[in-house]
Amino acid sequence: MDHTEAAKQLAAADTLQERMRHNARHCAFAAVTLGVVTLVGTALLGASHGGTALDIPVTLVVLGAAVAAGAYAWSRPTLPRNYLTMHLVMTVGGIAVLHTVTSTVGRVVFPGEWLWWGPGAILSATPAFVVAYITLRRDGARSR
Numbered sequence: 001m002d003h004t005e006a007a008k009q010l011a012a013a014d015t016l017q018e019r020m021r022h023n024a025r026h027c028a029f030a031a032v033t034l035g036v037v038t039l040v041g042t043a044l045l046g047a048s049h050g051g052t053a054l055d056i057p058v059t060l061v062v063l064g065a066a067v068a069a070g071a072y073a074w075s076r077p078t079l080p081r082n083y084l085t086m087h088l089v090m091t092v093g094g095i096a097v098l099h100t101v102t103s104t105v106g107r108v109v110f111p112g113e114w115l116w117w118g119p120g121a122i123l124s125a126t127p128a129f130v131v132a133y134i135t136l137r138r139d140g141a142r143s144r
Contacts (some may be wrong), residue, residue, distance in 0.1 A: 027083055028132040030069045031091060035128030037065040038095050042124045045103050046117025062099055066092050069128075086131055094127030 041062040048054045070092060074084065102120030110116035 025136070027072075027087075028135045030072050031087070031128045031132035031135065034065050034069040034091060034095070035125040035132070038062050038099060038128060039121050039125035042099055042102055042121035043117060046106060046112070046114065046121065049112035059103070062095070066095055083135060086134065090127045091131050095124060098124040098127070 041058045044054055044058050070087060098120075102117070102124050106113070106116050106120060
């Protein structure tokens with residue numbers, strides 16, 4: 001390998017690295033958006049004081065946002081290392097479990113009780129924010 005071939009290979013590696021950084025930012029944005037939707041959706045369920053017309057639409061929006069974020073991540077040609085696994089386990093699994101527990105227990109035991117719904121909404125959204133933080137920390141914010 002001569003000097004010009006090596007320079008071309010290094011330029012290609014730099015281009016790929018910049019593309020990965022760019023896609024990591026997009027994946028982190030999708031995770032933050034999912035976290036905000038989950039936070040607002042869970043808080044809306046708490047504000048509705050149980051048994052309202054918001055139950056099914058809010059749950060469908062939260063689940064739809066999780067599916068949309070997963071589809072978005074799946075469709076990316078380049079992804080940060082282990083992003084799909086992290087997204088599926090932490091975000092979808094974490095949000096599904098935490099949102100379900102918060103909304104089910106909250107509806108039965110704590111209807112309209114903000115000491116339950118406030119922390120529950122924050123806790124439900126936390127996995128998405130953790131995924132965004134890890135993605136940016138590990139892949140999106142590396143300097144040359």
